[in-house]
Amino acid sequence: MIQKYRAAPTDDLIWHALDSMTLLFHRPSGITHMLADPAPAILEIMADATLSADEIASRLAAEFDIDSGGDTENIVHARLAELSGLGLVERIPV
Amino acid sequence: MREMNQIRLGIGPAAFRIASAWRQPLEQLSGLYQDYPAPTDGIVDFTVRLEPEKPWRRYIRPSVHIGGDFWLPDAAPLPLAQGLLAAEMGMNLQMALGWRRHLLLHASSVEKDGKALIMTGLSGSGKSTLSAMLAERGWRFMGDEFALLDLDTGNILPFPRLISLKNQAIGAMRQVAAADRFGPEMKGTPKGDIRHLVPPKPAIERMDESASPALLLFPRFGHEPALRAMGQSEIFVRLTQASTNYVALGKAGFHALTRFVDRVPTKAMDYQSTDQAEELIESLWNQLP
The missing domain is CATH 3.40.50 (Rossmann fold)
Structure with missing residues (x-):
């Protein structure tokens, strides 16, 4: 079974770029998150789609012209776990 | 309970009522704030109350407990000589905890x-x-x-x-x-x-x-x-x-x-x-x- 993920609905999020970090205001919780790369890029790539970690990694690799492979996938897995803990990403049972 | 003395103060956009069981802190406040306007319509945003910690502490080693619309349960009472400080701390507290505009x-x-x-x-x-x-x-x-x-x-x-x-x-x-x-x-x-x-x-x-x-x-x-x-x-x-x-x-x-x-x-x-x-x-x- 492949674990899939879905980001918080785009309408629930307000983005604001600072110099080195990205602010994300989550309307339903009223919480301001401060995210470092590549977490904002992951959320952006996910948009409102339901995707696996591998799918996210390959979309990131294509978008940012980086090598897809073990490292990217491991990083995506780790960030997805953190974003799930923050309530910004939901694990979808498949 | 005896009636409390009180004054009203307008400070910037906020209006306060300060009520006190003792006259001294209010007399000091009235003097220092004499050039400040009273709230125009008499309506206040916050009330600060300076009360005895216990009824007998109004007279014996008087000690001021800060009360009001918003208050911290663990704020230590102050001696009456510091009643002015208590009033100022009380106003800060109302702003910090209650202001939303x-x-x-x-x-x-x-x-x-x-x-x-x-x-x-x-x-x-x-x-x-x-x-x-x-x-x-x-x-x-x-x-x-x-x-x-x-x-x-x-x-x-x-x-x-x-x-x-x-x-x-x-x-x-x-x-x-x-x-x-x-x-x-x-x-x-x-x-x-x-x-x-x-x-x-x-x-x-x-x-x-x-x-x-x-x-x-x-x-x-x-x-x-x-x-x-x-x-x-x-x-x-x-x-x-x-x-x-x-x-x-x-x-x-x-x-x-x-x-x-x-x-x-x-x-x-x-x-x-x-x-x-x-x-x-x-x-x-x-x-x-």
Whole structure:
């Protein structure tokens, strides 16, 4: 079974770029998150789609012209776990 | 229970009723706030109550418990001689816990040319003393405790309460401000020696006039004079820490604070004397657009 993920609905999020970090205001919780790369890029790539970690990694690799492979996938897995803990990403049972 | 004495005070956009079981703190407040207007329609935002900790403590070793619309259960009572401090702490507490009309920053602010200089930092950074000193050197005093950020216009509104001078700042201000502007000296309070200072007249007469934020400083007293650039992320985090109602304001607070961080030039400033600080501030001020 492949674990899939879905980001918080785009309408629930307000983005604001600072110099080195990205602010994300989550309307339903009223919480301001401060995210470092590549977490904002992951959320952006996910948009409102339901995707696996591998799918996210390959979309990131294509978008940012980086090598897809073990490292990217491991990083995506780790960030997805953190974003799930923050309530910004939901694990979808498949 | 005997009826309490009370007065009403308008300070910037906020109106207070201060009620006290004793006359002394209210007489001191009335004297120090004599040039401040009473709230026009008599309606107040907050009530502060100075009450005996226990009924007999009204007379025997009188001790003042701070009550009101908002209060902290573990706030230690103060001796009656520090009743004025209790009233001022009570007003701060109501603002910190209850104010929702503006984003509240724990900061001092002064104005010149319609533009506001905002200074924030930890206790002991010197932000309060600096604002009091600059107010005697051509700046309009806007507040030494809270700067109110308007959610719509992005302007800073004054909240020019009495200036709360601590320890060495008392002696320094005695040399530049007239004696009749000082309240009673309160020694050995939980915050050290405290003496209140009435702000200069323009601060009171123009306390409804907002100003556009032009410069934000994080002063730090006691270090070689220096200015340091700060990243936006650090500024944002420190301002959320300096705000008592950022979370409560939700989306409106987020928009107000991100706009502030985007627009207002910011520096960390180290200094060892008011003269040094003034020189650094003037150099930055003269470079502003």
